[in-house]
Amino acid sequence: MANPEPEEQEEPLDPAMERIRRKMVLLQLVSGGILFVCFMAVLAAVVYKVAQRPETAPVASSGFSVPSDQPLAASVDLPGGFEVRSVSLSGAQILFFGTLAGQQKALVYDLSVGRLVADVSVGSAP
Numbered sequence: 001m002a003n004p005e006p007e008e009q010e011e012p013l014d015p016a017m018e019r020i021r022r023k024m025v026l027l028q029l030v031s032g033g034i035l036f037v038c039f040m041a042v043l044a045a046v047v048y049k050v051a052q053r054p055e056t057a058p059v060a061s062s063g064f065s066v067p068s069d070q071p072l073a074a075s076v077d078l079p080g081g082f083e084v085r086s087v088s089l090s091g092a093q094i095l096f097f098g099t100l101a102g103q104q105k106a107l108v109y110d111l112s113v114g115r116l117v118a119d120v121s122v123g124s125a126p
Contacts, residue, residue: 076109076116093117 013021078084079100088095092111099105108118 072111074111074114078107082107097122 012018076094076096078096082096082098082100082105084096084098086097088097094109094111096107096109097105098107104122106118106120106122107116108120109115110117
């Protein structure tokens with residue numbers, strides 16, 4: 001058992017094949033190193049993005065954000081005599097539905113610009 005059979009022993013490679021084997025090992029090490037550096041760069045970018053979160057929370061992709069330390073204060077000037085029947089909120093817009101001098105109206109107030117953006121008269125078709 002001290003001497004293995006001749007078939008189990010590996011014969012040395014000729015010099016040309018040995019050079020190719022060494023080049024392949026070097027290529028594998030270089031490729032692994034590049035892959036490791038790229039992985040670390042992606043990991044660092046993710047950590048950076050998580051650490052740089054903004055202090056305000058955006059609302060519904062409208063470009064509108066509410067300060068994190070206090071509530072938003074706004075004032076809506078509705079037309080005189082407007083009777084509010086219902087109110088609805090969608091993202092940064094508030095819809096006031098009601099009547100004005102017997103006419104049904106829908107008024108849309110946008111919080112991001114701070115003013116009424118639509119005055120819609122609602123009527124029935126004849």
